[in-house]
Amino acid sequence: MKKVYIHPLPVRIWHWINAFGFVFMIVTGLQIRYPEIFGITSFRQAVELHNTAGFVLIANYFLWLGFYLFSDRIKIYHPELNPRKHFEDSLRQVVYYSRGIFRGDPNPHHSDPYHKFNPMQKMAYQVIMLLVVPLQFATGLLLWDIKRFEGAVALLGGVRVVDTAHVLCFIFFASFLFVHFYLATLGSTPSEHFKAMFTGYEEMEEEAGS
């Protein structure tokens, strides 16, 4: 086994603020949407907490964005420009997740500091971090002060359209949490990826011949 420094400190700080923030946003969001079902706090207080946590998460997102934009780790998010290679690697990963993992086969992807995502994770996180998360923040910002942003809201088709986009993103993120948690247990041991997100270091099996 070898230890590889996969998660730098800014990414770990961003990750845990984001993780707790998203859970908090989901709970307060449900309280806002269904005040008669969830009686955790008053509607008004839920809105205030949701808004405050939203701004914390937006600031936190810029920590993540700044770190990647101004470090060589930006390469982690670079796309594979050879579609043939991308699809071959992706299908290999699909076969591993659907069959190989249950037979004890080795993971076809070997992480290193510049390739921490397998091809499927890579395309998913590119879309999540650079499209879905900003969409969630932008729609949330518009809904935070509809009067101030009425021009932008009208341009996008009205409050109902903006609200629907915000809720669809919420459904996506709420579902994503379960998948993310399951995939996080698939390290060399079930707790390996969790530990790595605290320490930065991940234990990996050494490749044959290295």
Add this chain to the structure above:
Amino acid sequence: MRTHTMTTAEGMAAGALGKGRAARSGKNQVPRNMILFFAAPFIGLTYIIVLPLVAFGAIGTFMITAAFAAG
């Protein structure tokens, strides 16, 4: 001694030149890195949309190949 000094000086010069080259190539890399970073979600989204088609295509190809091999 003289040879050693020259070698050291040459080494330092080569090192500085190397650093300069690395810095220049690093600078040139920044716009490319940024373009790839911001293009990534659109390329990723295209890959996500196309992936099921590629997967079904691969399964179809395997099935046809297996059928020909069996028959």
